[in-house]
Amino acid sequence: MKKIWIIITxxxxxxLFYTLTMHLVLNLNGDEYIEVNxxxxxxxxxxxxxxxxxxxxxxxEPEIEISSNIDTSKLGDYTVNYxxxxxxxxxxxxxxxxxxxxxxxxxxxxxxxILTCPNNNDFEVNYLAFDNYDQxxxxxxxxxxxxxxxxLEVSDSSGNSSSLTLPIIYEDKEKPIISLKxxxxxxxxxxxxxxxxxxxxxxxxxxxxxxxxxxTNNVDIDxxxxxxxxxxxxxxxxxxxxxxxxVYVYEKNPxxxxxxxxxxxxxxxxxxxxxxxxxxxxxxYNVKATFFVTNNGSDAxxxxxxxxxxxxxxxxxxxxxxxxxxxxxxxFDDLNKISNRVERITGEKSKLIRFPxxxxxxxxxxxxxxxxxxxxxxxxxxxxxFDWNVGSSDTSTSNSSTIANNVIKSxxxxxxxxxxxxxxxxxxxxxxxxxxxxxxxxYVFAPLDITSPSAHHKVAN
Numbered sequence: 001m002k003k004i005w006i007i008i009t010x011x012x013x014x015x016l017f018y019t020l021t022m023h024l025v026l027n028l029n030g031d032e033y034i035e036v037n038x039x040x041x042x043x044x045x046x047x048x049x050x051x052x053x054x055x056x057x058x059x060x061e062p063e064i065e066i067s068s069n070i071d072t073s074k075l076g077d078y079t080v081n082y083x084x085x086x087x088x089x090x091x092x093x094x095x096x097x098x099x100x101x102x103x104x105x106x107x108x109x110x111x112x113x114i115l116t117c118p119n120n121n122d123f124e125v126n127y128l129a130f131d132n133y134d135q136x137x138x139x140x141x142x143x144x145x146x147x148x149x150x151x152l153e154v155s156d157s158s159g160n161s162s163s164l165t166l167p168i169i170y171e172d173k174e175k176p177i178i179s180l181k182x183x184x185x186x187x188x189x190x191x192x193x194x195x196x197x198x199x200x201x202x203x204x205x206x207x208x209x210x211x212x213x214x215x216t217n218n219v220d221i222d223x224x225x226x227x228x229x230x231x232x233x234x235x236x237x238x239x240x241x242x243x244x245x246x247v248y249v250y251e252k253n254p255x256x257x258x259x260x261x262x263x264x265x266x267x268x269x270x271x272x273x274x275x276x277x278x279x280x281x282x283x284x285y286n287v288k289a290t291f292f293v294t295n296n297g298s299d300a301x302x303x304x305x306x307x308x309x310x311x312x313x314x315x316x317x318x319x320x321x322x323x324x325x326x327x328x329x330x331x332f333d334d335l336n337k338i339s340n341r342v343e344r345i346t347g348e349k350s351k352l353i354r355f356p357x358x359x360x361x362x363x364x365x366x367x368x369x370x371x372x373x374x375x376x377x378x379x380x381x382x383x384x385x386f387d388w389n390v391g392s393s394d395t396s397t398s399n400s401s402t403i404a405n406n407v408i409k410s411x412x413x414x415x416x417x418x419x420x421x422x423x424x425x426x427x428x429x430x431x432x433x434x435x436x437x438x439x440x441x442x443y444v445f446a447p448l449d450i451t452s453p454s455a456h457h458k459v460a461n
Contacts (some may be wrong), residue, residue: 076443209233408433
Protein backbone atom coordinates (compact mmCIF):
# COMPACT_ATOMS: atom_id res chain seq x y z
CA MET A 1 0.00 0.00 0.00
CA LYS A 2 2.84 2.28 0.81
CA LYS A 3 4.31 1.74 -2.62
CA ILE A 4 1.08 2.75 -4.25
CA TRP A 5 1.07 6.06 -2.41
CA ILE A 6 4.63 6.67 -3.38
CA ILE A 7 3.76 6.09 -7.03
CA ILE A 8 0.72 8.35 -6.83
CA THR A 9 2.79 11.05 -5.14
CA UNK A 10 5.45 10.85 -7.84
CA UNK A 11 2.85 11.04 -10.61
CA UNK A 12 1.22 14.03 -8.99
CA UNK A 13 4.60 15.69 -8.72
CA UNK A 14 5.37 15.00 -12.32
CA UNK A 15 1.97 16.42 -13.36
CA LEU A 16 2.47 19.51 -11.28
CA PHE A 17 5.95 20.05 -12.71
CA TYR A 18 4.68 19.56 -16.28
CA THR A 19 1.85 21.98 -15.66
CA LEU A 20 4.08 24.59 -14.10
CA THR A 21 6.52 24.46 -16.98
CA MET A 22 3.89 25.18 -19.62
CA HIS A 23 4.46 28.63 -21.15
CA LEU A 24 3.33 31.10 -23.82
CA VAL A 25 5.41 31.54 -26.98
CA LEU A 26 5.03 34.73 -29.08
CA ASN A 27 7.42 35.55 -31.92
CA LEU A 28 7.25 38.28 -34.62
CA ASN A 29 6.90 37.37 -38.25
CA GLY A 30 9.43 39.50 -40.09
CA ASP A 31 11.73 42.18 -38.67
CA GLU A 32 11.44 43.80 -35.31
CA TYR A 33 12.14 47.21 -36.88
CA ILE A 34 10.42 48.29 -40.14
CA GLU A 35 10.61 51.47 -42.22
CA VAL A 36 7.57 52.53 -44.26
CA ASN A 37 7.61 55.28 -46.89
CA UNK A 38 5.20 58.06 -46.11
CA UNK A 39 1.78 57.57 -47.71
CA UNK A 40 2.56 53.91 -48.47
CA UNK A 41 0.34 51.23 -46.97
CA UNK A 42 1.68 49.50 -43.86
CA UNK A 43 1.38 45.75 -44.38
CA UNK A 44 1.03 43.84 -41.12
CA UNK A 45 3.14 40.67 -41.06
CA UNK A 46 1.67 39.35 -37.85
CA UNK A 47 3.27 37.00 -35.27
CA UNK A 48 3.45 33.35 -34.19
CA UNK A 49 1.70 32.30 -30.95
CA UNK A 50 1.76 29.01 -29.04
CA UNK A 51 0.92 27.59 -25.61
CA UNK A 52 3.85 25.16 -25.31
CA UNK A 53 4.99 22.50 -22.86
CA UNK A 54 8.49 21.77 -21.66
CA UNK A 55 9.09 19.56 -24.61
CA UNK A 56 8.22 22.31 -27.09
CA UNK A 57 4.97 20.72 -28.07
CA UNK A 58 2.36 23.33 -28.98
CA UNK A 59 -0.81 22.48 -27.23
CA UNK A 60 -2.76 25.25 -29.00
CA GLU A 61 -2.33 28.69 -30.63
CA PRO A 62 -3.79 31.49 -28.54
CA GLU A 63 -5.47 34.34 -30.42
CA ILE A 64 -3.17 37.33 -30.89
CA GLU A 65 -4.46 40.77 -30.02
CA ILE A 66 -2.76 43.42 -32.21
CA SER A 67 -2.89 47.13 -31.50
CA SER A 68 -0.99 50.05 -33.09
CA ASN A 69 -1.03 53.81 -33.59
CA ILE A 70 0.51 53.87 -37.06
CA ASP A 71 -0.39 56.84 -39.30
CA THR A 72 1.51 56.56 -42.58
CA SER A 73 0.51 60.11 -43.56
CA LYS A 74 2.75 61.49 -40.80
CA LEU A 75 6.45 60.99 -40.32
CA GLY A 76 7.47 59.48 -37.01
CA ASP A 77 8.06 56.38 -34.87
CA TYR A 78 5.18 54.06 -34.10
CA THR A 79 4.65 50.85 -32.09
CA VAL A 80 2.68 47.73 -32.90
CA ASN A 81 1.78 45.68 -29.78
CA TYR A 82 1.10 41.94 -29.96
CA UNK A 83 -0.54 40.29 -26.87
CA UNK A 84 -1.61 36.72 -26.07
CA UNK A 85 -3.14 35.37 -22.85
CA UNK A 86 -3.90 32.07 -21.14
CA UNK A 87 -5.58 31.31 -17.82
CA UNK A 88 -2.46 32.00 -15.82
CA UNK A 89 -0.14 33.76 -18.25
CA UNK A 90 0.08 36.81 -20.54
CA UNK A 91 2.81 37.69 -23.01
CA UNK A 92 3.40 40.86 -25.03
CA UNK A 93 5.97 41.86 -27.63
CA UNK A 94 6.41 44.94 -29.82
CA UNK A 95 7.39 45.85 -33.34
CA UNK A 96 8.74 49.33 -34.05
CA UNK A 97 7.65 51.04 -37.26
CA UNK A 98 9.14 54.30 -38.56
CA UNK A 99 7.34 56.30 -41.26
CA UNK A 100 10.04 57.96 -43.38
CA UNK A 101 10.28 60.22 -46.44
CA UNK A 102 13.03 59.26 -48.84
CA UNK A 103 11.57 60.87 -51.99
CA UNK A 104 13.38 63.86 -53.41
CA UNK A 105 11.46 67.07 -54.09
CA UNK A 106 10.89 68.18 -57.69
CA UNK A 107 11.86 71.56 -59.19
CA UNK A 108 9.89 72.67 -62.24
CA UNK A 109 10.90 75.55 -64.52
CA UNK A 110 9.22 77.04 -67.58
CA UNK A 111 12.36 77.23 -69.68
CA UNK A 112 15.28 75.09 -70.75
CA UNK A 113 17.80 77.90 -70.74
CA ILE A 114 18.11 81.57 -69.87
CA LEU A 115 18.61 84.12 -72.62
CA THR A 116 19.77 87.45 -71.26
CA CYS A 117 21.75 90.51 -72.14
CA PRO A 118 25.56 90.41 -71.98
CA ASN A 119 26.95 91.05 -68.48
CA ASN A 120 23.49 90.89 -66.97
CA ASN A 121 22.68 88.62 -64.05
CA ASP A 122 19.59 90.49 -62.98
CA PHE A 123 16.91 88.31 -64.49
CA GLU A 124 13.91 86.37 -63.31
CA VAL A 125 13.38 82.63 -63.58
CA ASN A 126 9.93 81.22 -62.99
CA TYR A 127 10.08 78.03 -60.97
CA LEU A 128 8.09 75.89 -58.56
CA ALA A 129 9.31 73.33 -56.04
CA PHE A 130 7.05 70.55 -54.80
CA ASP A 131 7.62 67.82 -52.26
CA ASN A 132 5.50 64.72 -51.76
CA TYR A 133 5.28 65.41 -48.03
CA ASP A 134 5.95 69.11 -47.50
CA GLN A 135 3.94 70.07 -50.64
CA UNK A 136 4.85 73.53 -51.97
CA UNK A 137 8.40 74.40 -50.90
CA UNK A 138 9.10 77.02 -53.57
CA UNK A 139 10.08 79.49 -50.86
CA UNK A 140 12.88 77.13 -49.76
CA UNK A 141 14.61 77.14 -53.15
CA UNK A 142 18.12 78.56 -53.11
CA UNK A 143 19.63 79.95 -56.32
CA UNK A 144 23.13 80.80 -57.41
CA UNK A 145 25.08 81.56 -60.59
CA UNK A 146 28.29 79.70 -61.34
CA UNK A 147 30.19 79.27 -64.60
CA UNK A 148 27.39 80.66 -66.78
CA UNK A 149 24.86 78.37 -65.14
CA UNK A 150 21.86 79.18 -63.02
CA UNK A 151 21.61 76.59 -60.25
CA LEU A 152 18.49 75.93 -58.20
CA GLU A 153 18.67 73.80 -55.06
CA VAL A 154 16.05 72.76 -52.52
CA SER A 155 15.75 70.35 -49.58
CA ASP A 156 12.64 69.03 -47.87
CA SER A 157 12.12 68.63 -44.13
CA SER A 158 13.61 65.11 -44.25
CA GLY A 159 16.82 66.30 -45.84
CA ASN A 160 16.08 64.97 -49.32
CA SER A 161 17.71 67.36 -51.81
CA SER A 162 17.27 68.17 -55.49
CA SER A 163 19.01 70.54 -57.86
CA LEU A 164 18.44 71.84 -61.36
CA THR A 165 20.84 73.64 -63.67
CA LEU A 166 19.91 76.02 -66.49
CA PRO A 167 22.54 77.23 -68.96
CA ILE A 168 22.78 81.01 -69.24
CA ILE A 169 23.12 82.36 -72.78
CA TYR A 170 24.38 85.92 -72.84
CA GLU A 171 23.14 87.28 -76.15
CA ASP A 172 21.45 90.31 -77.66
CA LYS A 173 20.01 90.17 -81.15
CA GLU A 174 17.11 92.51 -80.47
CA LYS A 175 17.09 95.90 -82.16
CA PRO A 176 16.40 99.08 -80.18
CA ILE A 177 13.01 100.74 -80.47
CA ILE A 178 12.51 104.31 -81.63
CA SER A 179 9.13 105.90 -80.93
CA LEU A 180 8.31 109.13 -82.71
CA LYS A 181 6.31 111.74 -80.88
CA UNK A 182 3.74 113.70 -82.84
CA UNK A 183 2.70 112.81 -86.37
CA UNK A 184 4.69 110.52 -88.63
CA UNK A 185 3.80 112.83 -91.50
CA UNK A 186 4.17 116.59 -91.08
CA UNK A 187 2.94 119.31 -93.46
CA UNK A 188 4.72 122.67 -93.50
CA UNK A 189 3.81 125.78 -95.39
CA UNK A 190 6.73 127.02 -97.39
CA UNK A 191 8.98 129.10 -95.12
CA UNK A 192 7.43 127.70 -91.92
CA UNK A 193 10.08 126.62 -89.40
CA UNK A 194 10.27 122.90 -88.71
CA UNK A 195 9.83 122.05 -85.03
CA UNK A 196 10.98 118.58 -84.02
CA UNK A 197 8.08 116.90 -82.17
CA UNK A 198 10.52 114.65 -80.35
CA UNK A 199 11.26 110.96 -80.02
CA UNK A 200 12.35 108.33 -77.54
CA UNK A 201 14.64 105.34 -77.94
CA UNK A 202 14.92 102.31 -75.73
CA UNK A 203 16.91 99.11 -75.82
CA UNK A 204 16.12 95.80 -74.19
CA UNK A 205 19.57 95.72 -72.61
CA UNK A 206 20.64 99.35 -72.26
CA UNK A 207 17.30 100.90 -71.33
CA UNK A 208 16.79 104.53 -72.35
CA UNK A 209 19.18 105.46 -75.18
CA UNK A 210 17.33 108.51 -76.50
CA UNK A 211 20.50 110.57 -76.22
CA UNK A 212 22.24 108.23 -78.68
CA UNK A 213 19.79 108.81 -81.54
CA UNK A 214 21.32 110.34 -84.65
CA UNK A 215 19.09 112.45 -86.91
CA THR A 216 19.50 113.10 -90.62
CA ASN A 217 17.32 116.02 -91.70
CA ASN A 218 17.27 117.24 -95.30
CA VAL A 219 14.17 119.44 -95.00
CA ASP A 220 14.39 122.65 -97.03
CA ILE A 221 11.55 124.83 -95.79
CA ASP A 222 12.08 127.25 -98.67
CA UNK A 223 11.52 124.64 -101.37
CA UNK A 224 8.29 122.82 -102.07
CA UNK A 225 8.73 119.06 -101.96
CA UNK A 226 8.65 115.84 -100.00
CA UNK A 227 11.42 115.29 -97.44
CA UNK A 228 12.47 112.53 -95.09
CA UNK A 229 13.91 112.82 -91.60
CA UNK A 230 15.78 109.69 -90.55
CA UNK A 231 16.31 108.68 -86.91
CA UNK A 232 19.01 106.07 -86.29
CA UNK A 233 20.20 104.39 -83.12
CA UNK A 234 22.42 101.37 -82.35
CA UNK A 235 23.12 99.38 -79.21
CA UNK A 236 26.53 98.14 -78.02
CA UNK A 237 26.36 95.11 -80.34
CA UNK A 238 25.52 97.21 -83.43
CA UNK A 239 21.86 96.19 -83.55
CA UNK A 240 20.55 99.18 -85.48
CA UNK A 241 17.10 100.67 -85.91
CA UNK A 242 16.03 103.35 -88.37
CA UNK A 243 12.67 105.08 -88.56
CA UNK A 244 11.59 107.96 -90.75
CA UNK A 245 9.28 110.92 -90.59
CA UNK A 246 7.93 112.42 -93.80
CA VAL A 247 7.74 116.19 -94.18
CA TYR A 248 5.82 117.88 -96.98
CA VAL A 249 6.71 121.50 -97.68
CA TYR A 250 3.92 123.06 -99.72
CA GLU A 251 2.47 126.34 -100.89
CA LYS A 252 -1.11 127.09 -100.03
CA ASN A 253 -2.25 127.14 -103.64
CA PRO A 254 0.80 126.19 -105.67
CA UNK A 255 -0.86 124.50 -108.69
CA UNK A 256 2.65 123.64 -109.80
CA UNK A 257 2.62 120.83 -112.42
CA UNK A 258 5.38 118.21 -112.34
CA UNK A 259 5.55 118.24 -116.13
CA UNK A 260 3.84 119.43 -119.27
CA UNK A 261 1.54 116.39 -119.59
CA UNK A 262 0.52 114.78 -116.28
CA UNK A 263 -2.35 112.40 -115.49
CA UNK A 264 -3.48 111.98 -111.90
CA UNK A 265 -5.75 108.92 -111.76
CA UNK A 266 -8.02 109.24 -108.72
CA UNK A 267 -10.60 106.76 -107.45
CA UNK A 268 -13.43 107.55 -105.04
CA UNK A 269 -15.71 105.57 -102.70
CA UNK A 270 -13.55 102.46 -102.25
CA UNK A 271 -12.00 100.20 -101.50
CA UNK A 272 -14.29 97.58 -103.01
CA UNK A 273 -14.10 93.99 -104.22
CA UNK A 274 -12.66 95.35 -107.48
CA UNK A 275 -9.83 97.37 -105.97
CA UNK A 276 -7.27 94.57 -105.82
CA UNK A 277 -7.76 93.91 -109.53
CA UNK A 278 -7.23 97.63 -110.14
CA UNK A 279 -4.04 97.49 -108.08
CA UNK A 280 -2.84 94.56 -110.19
CA UNK A 281 -3.35 96.65 -113.35
CA UNK A 282 -1.52 99.66 -111.90
CA UNK A 283 1.32 97.42 -110.75
CA UNK A 284 1.63 95.84 -114.21
CA TYR A 285 2.13 99.27 -115.82
CA ASN A 286 4.09 100.72 -112.89
CA VAL A 287 1.54 103.52 -112.59
CA LYS A 288 0.77 105.26 -109.29
CA ALA A 289 -2.68 106.64 -108.48
CA THR A 290 -4.66 108.22 -105.65
CA PHE A 291 -7.45 106.58 -103.67
CA PHE A 292 -9.94 108.77 -101.82
CA VAL A 293 -11.24 106.11 -99.44
CA THR A 294 -14.32 105.61 -97.29
CA ASN A 295 -15.15 103.14 -94.52
CA ASN A 296 -15.85 100.51 -97.17
CA GLY A 297 -13.65 97.54 -97.98
CA SER A 298 -10.86 95.86 -96.07
CA ASP A 299 -7.93 97.34 -94.21
CA ALA A 300 -5.67 94.96 -96.15
CA UNK A 301 -6.59 96.55 -99.49
CA UNK A 302 -5.83 100.07 -98.24
CA UNK A 303 -2.57 98.83 -96.75
CA UNK A 304 -1.60 97.22 -100.05
CA UNK A 305 -2.34 100.39 -102.01
CA UNK A 306 -0.26 102.45 -99.58
CA UNK A 307 2.67 100.02 -99.56
CA UNK A 308 2.71 99.91 -103.37
CA UNK A 309 3.26 103.66 -103.52
CA UNK A 310 -0.23 105.00 -104.13
CA UNK A 311 -1.53 108.06 -102.29
CA UNK A 312 -4.33 107.53 -99.78
CA UNK A 313 -6.72 110.47 -99.50
CA UNK A 314 -9.80 111.02 -97.34
CA UNK A 315 -13.20 111.04 -99.02
CA UNK A 316 -15.74 110.38 -96.32
CA UNK A 317 -16.49 107.83 -93.63
CA UNK A 318 -20.24 107.45 -94.14
CA UNK A 319 -20.76 109.02 -97.58
CA UNK A 320 -24.12 110.17 -96.24
CA UNK A 321 -24.68 113.65 -97.69
CA UNK A 322 -27.43 114.67 -95.29
CA UNK A 323 -25.27 113.61 -92.36
CA UNK A 324 -21.90 114.90 -93.59
CA UNK A 325 -23.16 118.35 -94.60
CA UNK A 326 -25.49 118.81 -91.65
CA UNK A 327 -22.99 121.11 -89.92
CA UNK A 328 -19.31 122.01 -89.71
CA UNK A 329 -18.90 119.74 -86.68
CA UNK A 330 -20.71 116.88 -88.43
CA UNK A 331 -18.38 117.14 -91.43
CA PHE A 332 -15.18 117.10 -89.34
CA ASP A 333 -16.51 114.34 -87.12
CA ASP A 334 -16.96 112.21 -90.25
CA LEU A 335 -13.57 113.31 -91.62
CA ASN A 336 -11.79 112.45 -88.37
CA LYS A 337 -13.22 108.94 -88.43
CA ILE A 338 -11.89 108.15 -91.89
CA SER A 339 -8.63 109.94 -91.06
CA ASN A 340 -8.16 107.74 -88.01
CA ARG A 341 -8.80 104.62 -90.06
CA VAL A 342 -6.20 105.58 -92.67
CA GLU A 343 -3.62 106.50 -90.02
CA ARG A 344 -4.21 103.24 -88.17
CA ILE A 345 -3.65 101.24 -91.36
CA THR A 346 -0.78 103.21 -92.93
CA GLY A 347 0.84 104.84 -89.91
CA GLU A 348 0.62 108.14 -91.77
CA LYS A 349 -1.85 110.98 -91.33
CA SER A 350 -3.29 112.01 -94.70
CA LYS A 351 -4.02 115.65 -95.44
CA LEU A 352 -5.49 115.01 -98.89
CA ILE A 353 -9.29 115.23 -99.09
CA ARG A 354 -12.07 115.19 -101.64
CA PHE A 355 -15.51 116.45 -100.67
CA PRO A 356 -18.40 114.05 -101.33
CA UNK A 357 -19.88 115.40 -104.55
CA UNK A 358 -16.94 117.78 -104.98
CA UNK A 359 -16.61 121.32 -103.68
CA UNK A 360 -19.19 122.51 -106.23
CA UNK A 361 -21.88 120.07 -105.13
CA UNK A 362 -25.48 121.16 -104.75
CA UNK A 363 -26.56 118.17 -102.63
CA UNK A 364 -25.53 120.28 -99.63
CA UNK A 365 -28.01 123.08 -100.47
CA UNK A 366 -30.25 122.01 -97.58
CA UNK A 367 -27.61 123.76 -95.42
CA UNK A 368 -26.99 127.09 -97.19
CA UNK A 369 -23.37 128.30 -97.33
CA UNK A 370 -21.78 125.23 -95.79
CA UNK A 371 -19.46 124.52 -98.75
CA UNK A 372 -18.22 128.11 -98.75
CA UNK A 373 -17.33 127.68 -95.10
CA UNK A 374 -15.87 124.16 -95.42
CA UNK A 375 -13.56 124.95 -98.34
CA UNK A 376 -11.95 127.64 -96.22
CA UNK A 377 -12.00 125.74 -92.93
CA UNK A 378 -10.26 122.59 -94.24
CA UNK A 379 -7.31 124.68 -95.43
CA UNK A 380 -7.15 126.48 -92.08
CA UNK A 381 -6.87 123.05 -90.47
CA UNK A 382 -4.01 122.02 -92.74
CA UNK A 383 -5.86 119.93 -95.32
CA UNK A 384 -5.76 120.30 -99.07
CA UNK A 385 -8.85 119.40 -101.06
CA PHE A 386 -8.89 118.15 -104.63
CA ASP A 387 -11.67 118.34 -107.18
CA TRP A 388 -11.09 117.11 -110.75
CA ASN A 389 -10.84 118.50 -114.26
CA VAL A 390 -11.36 115.26 -116.19
CA GLY A 391 -14.57 113.31 -115.68
CA SER A 392 -15.15 109.69 -116.67
CA SER A 393 -18.95 109.59 -116.21
CA ASP A 394 -18.44 106.07 -114.84
CA THR A 395 -21.55 106.49 -112.67
CA SER A 396 -23.69 107.03 -115.77
CA THR A 397 -22.52 104.16 -117.99
CA SER A 398 -21.31 100.59 -117.52
CA ASN A 399 -19.48 100.48 -120.84
CA SER A 400 -15.74 100.43 -120.14
CA SER A 401 -14.84 101.68 -123.63
CA THR A 402 -17.15 104.67 -123.22
CA ILE A 403 -15.61 105.45 -119.84
CA ALA A 404 -12.07 105.23 -121.24
CA ASN A 405 -12.97 107.43 -124.20
CA ASN A 406 -14.61 110.00 -121.91
CA VAL A 407 -11.28 110.35 -120.14
CA ILE A 408 -9.05 110.23 -123.20
CA LYS A 409 -10.96 112.90 -125.15
CA SER A 410 -10.76 115.24 -122.14
CA UNK A 411 -6.98 114.98 -121.65
CA UNK A 412 -5.02 118.13 -122.33
CA UNK A 413 -1.58 119.56 -121.86
CA UNK A 414 -0.80 120.29 -118.22
CA UNK A 415 -2.30 118.60 -115.17
CA UNK A 416 -5.23 116.22 -115.63
CA UNK A 417 -6.96 115.09 -112.41
CA UNK A 418 -9.23 112.21 -113.46
CA UNK A 419 -12.28 111.22 -111.46
CA UNK A 420 -13.17 107.52 -111.42
CA UNK A 421 -14.70 105.08 -108.92
CA UNK A 422 -13.08 101.76 -108.01
CA UNK A 423 -16.53 100.61 -106.89
CA UNK A 424 -17.47 100.37 -110.62
CA UNK A 425 -16.01 97.30 -112.35
CA UNK A 426 -16.49 98.85 -115.77
CA UNK A 427 -14.38 101.81 -114.65
CA UNK A 428 -11.65 99.51 -113.36
CA UNK A 429 -11.60 97.72 -116.74
CA UNK A 430 -11.34 101.09 -118.52
CA UNK A 431 -8.07 101.91 -116.75
CA UNK A 432 -5.99 99.70 -119.07
CA UNK A 433 -6.98 101.70 -122.15
CA UNK A 434 -6.46 105.01 -120.35
CA UNK A 435 -2.97 104.02 -119.19
CA UNK A 436 -1.90 102.66 -122.57
CA UNK A 437 -3.11 105.81 -124.32
CA UNK A 438 -1.36 108.04 -121.82
CA UNK A 439 1.96 106.19 -122.03
CA UNK A 440 1.82 106.14 -125.82
CA UNK A 441 1.23 109.90 -125.90
CA UNK A 442 4.01 110.97 -123.53
CA TYR A 443 1.87 111.54 -120.47
CA VAL A 444 3.35 111.07 -116.99
CA PHE A 445 1.21 109.31 -114.38
CA ALA A 446 1.62 110.51 -110.79
CA PRO A 447 -0.11 110.22 -107.40
CA LEU A 448 -1.38 113.36 -105.72
CA ASP A 449 0.43 114.85 -102.75
CA ILE A 450 0.18 118.07 -100.78
CA THR A 451 2.15 119.94 -103.46
CA SER A 452 0.01 118.79 -106.41
CA PRO A 453 -2.36 121.08 -108.34
CA SER A 454 -5.82 121.04 -106.88
CA ALA A 455 -8.20 121.76 -109.81
CA HIS A 456 -10.76 123.48 -107.58
CA HIS A 457 -14.30 123.87 -108.81
CA LYS A 458 -16.39 126.98 -108.34
CA VAL A 459 -18.23 126.64 -105.03
CA ALA A 460 -22.00 126.70 -105.62
CA ASN A 461 -23.13 126.75 -101.99
